[in-house]
Amino acid sequence: MSNEEGDRNFAAARLAIDYAIVHILSEAPTLVAAAERILASIGNTLGWQMGALWEAQDDVLRCVATWEASAGEMGGFEQLTRSIEFAPGVGLPGRVWVTGEPAWIEDLAADGNFQRRSSASEVGLRCGFAFPIHGRRGPLGVIEFFAAQAREPGRELLETVEVAGTQIGQFIERTVAEREIRRSEGLKSAMLESAMDCIVVMDHEGKVMEFNPAAEQAFGYRRDEVLGREMAELIIPEHLRDRHRRGLARLLAGGEAPIIGKRLEMPALRSDGSEFPVELAVTRIADQEPPIFTGYIRDITDRRRSAEALRFLVEASAALDGSLDLDSILETLARVTVPYLADGCQVDLLEADGSIRRVGVAAADPSYEPILRELQRHTIHLDGPHPIARVMRTGRTEIIHDMTDSFRREIAETDEYYAALRRWPARSVVVAPIKARGKMHGTMALASFSPERAYALDQISVIEDVAARAASAVDNARLFSERSRIARSLEQSLLPPHLPVVPGMELAARFRPAMGGGEMGGDFYDVFDAGDSGWVLVIGDVAGRGVDAAATTVLARHTIRVAAMQERSPARILAVLNEALRAHLDEFRFCSAALALVRLESGGGTATLASAGHPLPLLVDAKGGAEAIGEAGTLLGVLPEPGLTDLEIRLERGDSILFYTNGVVEPRATERAFGPGDLIELASSCATLSATAAADRVDRAVVDAHSDGQQDDAVILVAKLT
Numbered sequence: 001m002s003n004e005e006g007d008r009n010f011a012a013a014r015l016a017i018d019y020a021i022v023h024i025l026s027e028a029p030t031l032v033a034a035a036e037r038i039l040a041s042i043g044n045t046l047g048w049q050m051g052a053l054w055e056a057q058d059d060v061l062r063c064v065a066t067w068e069a070s071a072g073e074m075g076g077f078e079q080l081t082r083s084i085e086f087a088p089g090v091g092l093p094g095r096v097w098v099t100g101e102p103a104w105i106e107d108l109a110a111d112g113n114f115q116r117r118s119s120a121s122e123v124g125l126r127c128g129f130a131f132p133i134h135g136r137r138g139p140l141g142v143i144e145f146f147a148a149q150a151r152e153p154g155r156e157l158l159e160t161v162e163v164a165g166t167q168i169g170q171f172i173e174r175t176v177a178e179r180e181i182r183r184s185e186g187l188k189s190a191m192l193e194s195a196m197d198c199i200v201v202m203d204h205e206g207k208v209m210e211f212n213p214a215a216e217q218a219f220g221y222r223r224d225e226v227l228g229r230e231m232a233e234l235i236i237p238e239h240l241r242d243r244h245r246r247g248l249a250r251l252l253a254g255g256e257a258p259i260i261g262k263r264l265e266m267p268a269l270r271s272d273g274s275e276f277p278v279e280l281a282v283t284r285i286a287d288q289e290p291p292i293f294t295g296y297i298r299d300i301t302d303r304r305r306s307a308e309a310l311r312f313l314v315e316a317s318a319a320l321d322g323s324l325d326l327d328s329i330l331e332t333l334a335r336v337t338v339p340y341l342a343d344g345c346q347v348d349l350l351e352a353d354g355s356i357r358r359v360g361v362a363a364a365d366p367s368y369e370p371i372l373r374e375l376q377r378h379t380i381h382l383d384g385p386h387p388i389a390r391v392m393r394t395g396r397t398e399i400i401h402d403m404t405d406s407f408r409r410e411i412a413e414t415d416e417y418y419a420a421l422r423r424w425p426a427r428s429v430v431v432a433p434i435k436a437r438g439k440m441h442g443t444m445a446l447a448s449f450s451p452e453r454a455y456a457l458d459q460i461s462v463i464e465d466v467a468a469r470a471a472s473a474v475d476n477a478r479l480f481s482e483r484s485r486i487a488r489s490l491e492q493s494l495l496p497p498h499l500p501v502v503p504g505m506e507l508a509a510r511f512r513p514a515m516g517g518g519e520m521g522g523d524f525y526d527v528f529d530a531g532d533s534g535w536v537l538v539i540g541d542v543a544g545r546g547v548d549a550a551a552t553t554v555l556a557r558h559t560i561r562v563a564a565m566q567e568r569s570p571a572r573i574l575a576v577l578n579e580a581l582r583a584h585l586d587e588f589r590f591c592s593a594a595l596a597l598v599r600l601e602s603g604g605g606t607a608t609l610a611s612a613g614h615p616l617p618l619l620v621d622a623k624g625g626a627e628a629i630g631e632a633g634t635l636l637g638v639l640p641e642p643g644l645t646d647l648e649i650r651l652e653r654g655d656s657i658l659f660y661t662n663g664v665v666e667p668r669a670t671e672r673a674f675g676p677g678d679l680i681e682l683a684s685s686c687a688t689l690s691a692t693a694a695a696d697r698v699d700r701a702v703v704d705a706h707s708d709g710q711q712d713d714a715v716i717l718v719a720k721l722t
Contacts, residue, residue: 013045014160015310018303020045021164025171026263026281031055034171035065039143042164043067046157048145049125050074052081054093055133055141055172061086061093077119084116091115092130093142100139102131102161104153108146124148131161134169136196141172170196174296178283198278198297202231204290206248218299220271237269252291260284260293265300277304302458309462312340316466320473327359329477333444333470334360341463342446343453344368344426347434348380349442350392356380359442371423378417386411391431391443397464399455400429403447425449432463436471441478444470499527502535504600508695510716512702514663522549522591523661523713526557530564533597536573539659539717540593540614552589555580560595570595570610571644574636578612581637590637594630594659598651598719605721607657608648612636615660618680620694622654624687626680629657656694656720658683663714664702674705691720 020041028034031053039051049069054061063082068074086094092114096103105111105128108120114128129151130144143165177195198218201210208231211223219235226234232241251257259282268278279298284291316336323329326349334345347360356379361372380386387398400407403426412418426447434442444467448455455463499507509525522542530536538560542552556577563576574595581589592614598607609617613635616628629649634642651657665676682701686694695718702714 012310012314014156014163015307017042017045017160018163018167021167022263022279025167030175031168031172032064036067038164038168039065039067039145042143042161043069043145046145046160048129048147050078051143051145052093053133053141053143054086054097056097056139059087061097061142074123074125077116077123077125080116080119092128092144096130096132096142096144097139100132100134102129102153102158104129106150106152120146127151129153129157131158131165133172134162134166135173136169140169143168178294198295198299200231200235200295200297202293202295204248204252204292206230206232206245208234209292215297218270218297219268234271235269237267237275240266257284268297276301305458308340309458313462313465313469317469320470324477326474326477329470329473330442331360333466334362337444337446337463337466338362339364341459341466342430343449344372344424344447346372346375346388346445346447347442348388348392348445350382350440354382356382356389356392356442368425371420374420375417375424378414378420381413384411384413386413387429387431388443388445391433392440395433395435395440397433397460398431399460400431401455403427403429427451428453428455430455430460430463432467434467434471434474436468436475439475441471441474496526500529502527502600504605504722505535505598506691506720506722508691508716508718510695510699510714512663512699512714514713522553523663523715524553524557525659525715525717526560527717527719528561528564530597533564533568534599536560536564536595536597537657537659537717537719538593538595539661539715540591541661541713542591543589548589552581552591555584556591556593560593564597568597569646570597570608571646574610574612574633574644575642578636578639578642582640590635592635596657596659596719598657600721604650604652604655606648607651608646610644610646612642612644615662615665615676617660618658618683619649620656620658620683620687622652622687624684626683626687628676628680651721653721654687656686656691656718658686658694658698659715659717659719660698661713661715663712664698664716674701678705691718694718694720 021038024034024037024041035053039053042048043051051067052063053065055064062085066078066081068078086097088094089098090113092103092105095113105114108114108117108125108128111117114120120128125146126148127150128144128146130142132139133141133143143161173195174197177199195212195214198215199210199212200208200215203209207228208226211221211226215221216223221234232244236244247257247259251260259280261283263279263281265277265279267275269275277300279300281296283294283296285294319332319336320329323332330347330349334347337345343365344363345361346358349357349359351357358376361369361376363369363372380388382389382392387400391398405422408421409418412421424447426449428448429445431443431445433440434444444463446463499509507527511523511525522544523540524542525539527535527537540556542549542556559577559580560573563573567573567576574593577593581591592612594609594611594614594617596607596609596617599605609630610633611617611630612633614633616630616632618626619629620626630647631645633644636642660679665674665679678701679698682698683694686697689697695716698716
């Protein structure tokens with residue numbers, strides 16, 4: 001698994017734990033009721049064998065719940081954990097309780113402050129980890145996990161447990177607050193003042209009775225402004241108010257109240273009329289008539305933004321990974337960033353010669369795209385003052401908070417570019433480097449058109465994350481492109497540099513390497529003079545790709561040329577190649593081939609053909625008839641004695657033989673599939689064409705049929721008697 005995939009998987013696990021804890025706590029009346037489910041959620045997601053939750057009670061830590069991945073597996077260790085207590089600083093839980101920081105024990109047996117080491121060793125536990133349950137004034141408890149395998153602490157794990165500990169701590173404090181509110185009116189006021197969540201108390205008429213400082217800060221009202229006023233008109237968006245009022249009336253009439261005791265997410269309204277997402281839990285205060293309701297409200301803007309950012313990064317990564325074409329990747333990068341991260345985006349590529357080329361542009365408002373195209377026409381020099389050039393040089397993100405007119409004049413190298421920049425309505429800009437493995441590939445420039453979109457640190461972090469993912473995709477594309485270029489160059493070197501000139505016979509060949517492949521294929525062809533035997537025309541296909549396939553191709557061409565000097569039978573020539581493949585290759589390799597010996601005479605000639613598991617050549621007569629000729633035969637390199645047969649045919653002037661490899665007619669799951677029958681029909685239409693024109697027509701048909709991506713090499717060889 002790559003580092004990026006690991007990061008995405010851990011981010012998904014962290015989000016799953018976050019939501020699981022929120023769901024569990026929303027349904028539980030106390031921490032004890034929720035503890036085992038919380039331990040199971042974290043432990044199962046992160047792969048631990050056992051967990052325990054300790055709560056601070058009377059100056060000691062007491063275990064309130066344990067969890068085992070496999071029930072009963074921990075035996076005496078689990079029983080000891082449930083019965084033991086820890087003072088501050090003693091044992092793993094006591095240590096974390098005092099420091100307020102996570103603690104990691106790589107070897108339980110070697111830790112002198114871990115009193116349960118003997119019991120842990122008996123059940124095969126090797127390492128342990130504990131983290132605090134954070135309260136507003138300090139740790140309220142500790143959660144610990146154990147595993148049988150050695151594990152190393154990581155930043156992602158620490159971030160995950162930090163969030164989990166805070167959520168559980170807030171739950172403990174909230175339940176304490178509820179208990180104290182019911183017990184004492186005096187304590188109620190204190191808890192309202194200190195609570196981190198917004199607390200709004202409402203009477204049976206829907207009017208506000210209490211409005212704590214956290215609510216004042218979140219909603220923008222002073223307490224004395226809201227007391228006695230209807231809550232709905234203050235903090236509930238207008239489109240939800242009637243639903244709220246109907247629900248309150250139904251509850252007072254003895255009906256059900258589906259939101260009581262539940263936790264839900266909904267929009268809330270600030271005093272300035274803006275909406276923001278909140279998490280709401282409503283309880284009914286016991287023994288109060290008429291009823292009184294307490295709402296616990298938490299602003300979840302940051303959490304919602306984090307979830308949206310994670311979803312965006314996952315979707316952006318999938319889009320960037322969808323191609324290995326460099327320009328396509330960068331065009332995709334520009335599109336995916338708009339409008340989530342910017343109102344406009346420009347992506348520039350640093351070429352090998354030091355020039356800067358704009359590859360992708362996008363704007364949330366399509367009317368601005370002509371301006372983007374105009375900006376694209378102007379050159380940015382690497383040594384110039386433009387922020388894109390500076391980031392190319394330094395590799396560090398730059399933020400331009402205010403795109404003033406003087407700044408535009410400063411970075412414009414021509415009056416025309418300055419005029420175009422003035423029409424581009426960017427107010428602030430972030431330029432992030434696209435850099436991988438220490439190499440600068442380009443930049444991504446994001447523009448905001450309005451003051452509402454101000455680039456804060458959390459957004460810069462997402463922008464840089466996207467740029468890093470794009471850099472990895474660009475790096476892979478460039479490596480793949482270079483690998484493909486080398487492979488195609490080597491592949492071409494294995495083919496004849498040119499076809500011979502043969503009096504009385506016109507020759508043409510076309511070679512089309514597989515699209516999307518980064519390795520050499522094994523398709524080959526050759527035409528050479530075999531002396532008295534005539535002219536040898538051969539086409540073949542070696543199994544596999546890469547260096548091994550290339551070595552087999554060299555062996556096949558060389559063996560055929562040597563054998564043709566001694567043998568006058570195509571079947572015997574291919575039999576010699578079969579022996580060579582079986583004798584000279586360390587690994588099992590096989591190939592197919594079709595070979596013809598053509599002897600030219602006045603007014604025509606003869607052709608003797610043999611095929612070894614290869615698509616049969618097509619004979620195209622001068623009148624337009626086309627048919628496959630020969631017998632299929634056995635693949636070479638498989639059996640000691642392959643089944644090979646010679647077939648001699650008479651050729652007249654104007655007749656052609658069309659040889660081809662599987663890549664020409666390989667079946668596809670598309671409506672434009674080009675099969676053997678299609679090739680025969682096409683070959684018939686080539687009867688009056690020259691060999692060159694016929695080869696071109698077939699080659700175009702291959703391109704048209706496989707426009708979605710050719711999966712194998714395609715070779716065409718045409719010989720026409722003139």
